[in-house]
Structure formats: C-alpha cells, structure tokens
Amino acid sequence: MDLYRMDLHIHTVLSPCAELDMGAPDIISRCREEDIDLIAITDHNSALNCEALNRASTGSGVEVICGLEVQSSEDIHVLCLMPDLEKARAFEEWVRKRLPPYRNIPDKFGDQFVIDEDNHVIDEYEILLVQGIDATADEIIEKTRSFGGLSILAHIDRPAYSYVAVLGMIPENLEVDAVELSGRLTGSEALFWLEKAGKRSVIRSSDAHTLKDIGQERTTMALLGKPSFHELSLALKGVDGRKVLWPWDRNSP
Numbered sequence: 001m002d003l004y005r006m007d008l009h010i011h012t013v014l015s016p017c018a019e020l021d022m023g024a025p026d027i028i029s030r031c032r033e034e035d036i037d038l039i040a041i042t043d044h045n046s047a048l049n050c051e052a053l054n055r056a057s058t059g060s061g062v063e064v065i066c067g068l069e070v071q072s073s074e075d076i077h078v079l080c081l082m083p084d085l086e087k088a089r090a091f092e093e094w095v096r097k098r099l100p101p102y103r104n105i106p107d108k109f110g111d112q113f114v115i116d117e118d119n120h121v122i123d124e125y126e127i128l129l130v131q132g133i134d135a136t137a138d139e140i141i142e143k144t145r146s147f148g149g150l151s152i153l154a155h156i157d158r159p160a161y162s163y164v165a166v167l168g169m170i171p172e173n174l175e176v177d178a179v180e181l182s183g184r185l186t187g188s189e190a191l192f193w194l195e196k197a198g199k200r201s202v203i204r205s206s207d208a209h210t211l212k213d214i215g216q217e218r219t220t221m222a223l224l225g226k227p228s229f230h231e232l233s234l235a236l237k238g239v240d241g242r243k244v245l246w247p248w249d250r251n252s253p
C-alpha cells in the first residue's frame with residue numbers, strides 16, 4: 001500500500017471566477033512542485049478544458065481526472081468525476097442542454113477561455129457557466145452514476161452552494177461517493193461535520209481558482225496501485241484496505 005496526494009477540486013481559465021494564471025501547463029507544474037499525484041479538473045458546468053490538462057500532464061507524473069463542478073437547480077455544487085474523456089464529453093453534453101441560455105458578460109463575471117495544452121485560446125464559452133442547470137442535485141448524482149462517474153458533495157460546510165446549506169441534511173440513502181469539507185475548517189470543526197457526512201469518505205481539496213491555492217489543501221489516500229480513477233473509486237469505498245486518510249491528521253503526509 002502506498003500513499004498518494006490528491007486534489008480533486010481545481011478550476012481552470014474556463015471558470016469565469018478563476019484567475020488567468022490557471023492555464024494547463026501551469027497547473028501541472030504547480031502540482032509537481034507541491035507533490036500532488038492526482039488531480040480532478042472541475043470547472044463550473046463544463047469539462048471543456050480537461051483535454052488540455054490531460055495532454056499537458058503527459059509524462060509529468062501527475063494524473064488528471066476529468067470532472068465538472070455542476071450547479072443544480074437548487075444552487076447546490078456537486079463534483080462529478082468521470083472515468084475518461086469520452087464519458088466526460090457525453091456528460092458535459094447532458095449538462096449543457098440544461099444550462100439556462102444567459103450569455104456571459106466577461107467584464108462582469110470574468111472570461112471563460114477554452115484552451116489547448118499550450119494555453120492557446122481556442123474558444124470562448126458564450127453561455128454563462130456559473131448558473132444552476134435544469135436538474136436537481138439528486139438527479140445530477142444519479143446521472144453521474146449512470147455514466148460510471150463518482151459524485152462528491154462539494155464544500156458541505158459552506159453557507160451557500162452546498163447540499164447541507166440548501167437542504168439541511170444529507171439523506172442516509174443518498175448515493176454520493178464522498179463529501180468535501182472546505183479547507184478553512186479547523187480540525188475540531190471538521191470533526192463536527194464528519195457526523196453529517198454519515199459513513200461516507202471525507203475529502204479536503206483546494207477548490208483552487210489561482211495557482212497559489214494548489215497544494216494548500218489536499219487529501220492523502222492509501223492505494224494498492226498507481227493513482228487512477230479506478231483506484232480512487234476503490235479507495236473511496238475502502239476496498240481491500242485502500243483508504244482515505246483523515247485530512248486534518250497532522251501526521252498525514
């Protein structure tokens with residue numbers, strides 16, 4: 001069993017709220033500096049920059065999972081991680097069809113750049129990505145599962161855009177693969193939230209919108225093989241001794 005460091009919540013220049021330093025090679029080199037082994041790219045309601053990140057990561061030792069941070073009709077954020085690029089594209093199409101047609105105003109909300117692996121801008125996303133789509137959080141979770149993906153309730157401790165803030169509690173039978181707590185919590189505050197998570201795995205991630213955020217918050221997992229979507233999915237379930245280390249453990253690497 002080996003330990004690997006993961007950051008499963010990272011935005012790129014496609015998210016209007018992200019800084020323009022969140023380019024593809026830049027994110028990968030920052031992850032290398034911070035010894036992060038596996039990341040998930042999770043732009044708001046889109047996976048269009050995942051391919052650039054995938055390409056930029058080639059040979060770097062950083063594994064990239066394609067994902068989206070989907071905003072539900074109730075304004076709940078769910079991290080939806082997909083097993084591969086093809087599934088991410090198909091899932092993205094499902095999300096895109098449910099996005100309200102309001103256009104982005106770059107001067108007001110920020111740019112939404114689609115880039116290649118060398119940071120060349122290949123497109124600008126016209127529809128505003130930070131909007132609730134026409135699907136509930138529970139429907140998004142269900143749809144993610146049907147694509148073979150993993151769903152994680154994002155930043156459940158935050159007063160807005162979180163499952164708990166909007167709906168009050170996480171039902172015991174809700175089939176999410178993990179819950180995320182935001183990094184700002186102290187260890188004892190995190191323990192309070194652990195109760196709300198039920199028996200689910202708890203992760204901590206950077207929700208990076210600028211390069212310096214990467215490496216500030218992360219989760220260490222014990223895996224049997226090299227970091228991958230498959231190993232991650234088994235670790236979240238605790239299969240064969242794989243496990244998610246408690247992210248507030250001081251001794252955690």
Ligand SMILES: [Zn+2]
Nearest residue numbers: 069077154161
């Ligand atoms: Zn969020």
Ligand SMILES: [Zn+2]
Nearest residue numbers: 009011069207
């Ligand atoms: Zn986010």
